[in-house]
Structure formats: C-alpha cells, structure tokens
Amino acid sequence: MVAMRVLIVDDEEDVRRIAVLSLKHVGKMDVAEAASASVGLEMAIELRPDVILLDVMMPGMDGPEVLARLRERPETASIPVVFVTAHALPAEIEHLKRLGAISVVTKPFDAMELPKLISEVVR
Amino acid sequence: MNGGEDSRHGDAVLDETTIESLRELGRRSGTDLVSEIVELFLRIAPERVNAIRSGVDRSDTDAVERAAHALKSSAGNLGATALASSCALLETEARAGHADGMRRHFASIESELARVVPALERLAGRTPTGLTHDGGADVS
Numbered sequence: 001m002v003a004m005r006v007l008i009v010d011d012e013e014d015v016r017r018i019a020v021l022s023l024k025h026v027g028k029m030d031v032a033e034a035a036s037a038s039v040g041l042e043m044a045i046e047l048r049p050d051v052i053l054l055d056v057m058m059p060g061m062d063g064p065e066v067l068a069r070l071r072e073r074p075e076t077a078s079i080p081v082v083f084v085t086a087h088a089l090p091a092e093i094e095h096l097k098r099l100g101a102i103s104v105v106t107k108p109f110d111a112m113e114l115p116k117l118i119s120e121v122v123r
Numbered sequence: 124m125n126g127g128e129d130s131r132h133g134d135a136v137l138d139e140t141t142i143e144s145l146r147e148l149g150r151r152s153g154t155d156l157v158s159e160i161v162e163l164f165l166r167i168a169p170e171r172v173n174a175i176r177s178g179v180d181r182s183d184t185d186a187v188e189r190a191a192h193a194l195k196s197s198a199g200n201l202g203a204t205a206l207a208s209s210c211a212l213l214e215t216e217a218r219a220g221h222a223d224g225m226r227r228h229f230a231s232i233e234s235e236l237a238r239v240v241p242a243l244e245r246l247a248g249r250t251p252t253g254l255t256h257d258g259g260a261d262v263s
Binding site: 012013014015017018021022024025026057059086107108110111112113 | 140141144145147148151152154156159160163164167189192193195196197199200202207
C-alpha cells in the first residue's frame with residue numbers, strides 16, 4: 001500500500017514537529033513540511049501531495065489566502081486541504097469549510113490521533 | 124522525567140493526557156519529544172510574552188492578538204490548559220479592541236506562566252529558573 005503523502009504548512013515549529021512525527025511514525029505517512037505560506041505554496045506545486053494540512057493564522061499570507069491560490073492553479077486546484085486552527089468556535093469552523101477545506105482540525109490536537117483524523121477525511 | 128506531580132492532581136498545571144500522548148509519540152519515534160517541545164516552549168515563550176507586553180503598552184491590538192494566539196497554541200501543545208485559556212481570553216479582548224481587558228488578561232498570563240514554567244522545567248529534567256530574557260515570568 002502506498003503511503004499517503006502529506007504536506008504540513010505551519011509557521012509554528014512545535015506544531016510542525018508534533019504533526020510530522022505523528023503522521024510519520026503513527027500514521028506511516030510520507031510527510032513534508034513548510035514553515036511559511038510562500039514556501040508551502042511552492043512545495044505544493046512541486047510535490048502535489050495527497051493532502052495539505054494548512055495552518056489558518058500565519059504571518060504574511062494566511063491559510064485562506066493560500067487555499068485560494070492553490071485553487072487558482074490547475075496543478076494544485078484539486079488537492080484536498082485540511083485547515084488547522086486554534087479558533088475552535090463552530091461558526092469559524094463552518095466558515096473555513098465553506099472556503100473549500102475538506103475538514104478542520106483544531107489545535108491542540110492529540111499527538112496520537114492526528115493520523116486517524118486525516119485518514120478519515122482523505123480516504 | 125518527573126512531571127507526575129505537576130499533572131496528577133485536580134488543579135494540575137499540565138494536562139496529563141496531553142503529556143502522555145507526547146510521551147507515547149516520543150517512544151514511537153525514538154525521540155525525547157516531551158523535552159524537545161518543552162525546550163521549544165521555553166525558548167519561544169519569552170519572545171511572545173514580550174510581544175504581548177509591548178503590544179498591551181502601545182494598545183496595539185493586532186500585535187497582541189497575534190502573540191496571544193501563538194502563545195495559546197504553544198501552551199496547548201503541552202497541556203497547559205489554564206495558560207492557553209488566559210491567552211484565548213486575551214486574544215478575544217485584543218480582537219474586540221478592548222485595551223483594559225488586554226491588561227487584565229495579560230496579568231493572568233503572567234501568573235499562569237509562573238506556575239507553568241517551573242512545571243515544564245521539572246518535566247524536562249531542568250533546574251527551575253523561570254523564563255529568562257525579560258520574559259515576564261521569572262519565578263526564581
């Protein structure tokens with residue numbers, strides 16, 4: 001079985017570290033990471049991952065803007081995006097889904113449960 | 124690691140379930156993940172606290188909102204739930220543009236940090252020294 005390829009885009013080093021280890025070692029996924037929105041966009045175009053975990057609140061370009069740019073390009077338009085946010089209000093989560101995310105993961109997430117959350121919404 | 128006493132009781136500074144998940148992930152990945160994330164927190168938190176303090180002093184609600192959001196996330200990763208809640212309240216006040224509320228909640232963050240930082244230091248096997256670099260929680 002081919003491992004799911006995941007790109008994590010988050011400016012927070014601790015969140016990335018936990019997510020990378022969790023998806024690699026618990027989820028047995030193939031993981032790449034970007035510490036900024038602009039690098040994340042470049043990596044998405046280059047790698048064409050199966051799913052992108054996209055932080056909502058980042059300096060410079062925020063998650064919704066990254067998603068809009070991904071949707072503008074044919075090579076990234078159909079990549080599923082899961083928003084990751086520390087704003088857990090239901091209205092905010094609904095708003096993010098309406099922007100086109102397939103799901104929303106709230107921070108902090110359980111380090112051992114993240115792969116399950118991702119697998120459930122992607123496959 | 125010896126974080127049990129900080130996370131075992133009802134008024135725990137750190138949530139034991141969160142710490143145990145990190146421990147388990149550390150075991151699975153062959154890393155000392157808890158210590159690593161604690162060290163990251165202790166390195167990053169002073170900058171964030173200073174950014175909040177400076178933003179509160181200048182009534183810069185955008186700066187306070189960003190820094191409080193980031194500190195909330197870091198605190199949540201380590202199960203420092205009361206600190207994360209104080210950060211969330213500050214973030215909300217900043218978004219609403221309430222300068223007085225920002226000052227009040229920043230004071231709560233400072234007192235929470237005075238409990239959280241020594242607990243994290245013990246968890247990582249460090250001698251408690253408090254946040255450095257004028258991070259606002261020197262508990263020594």
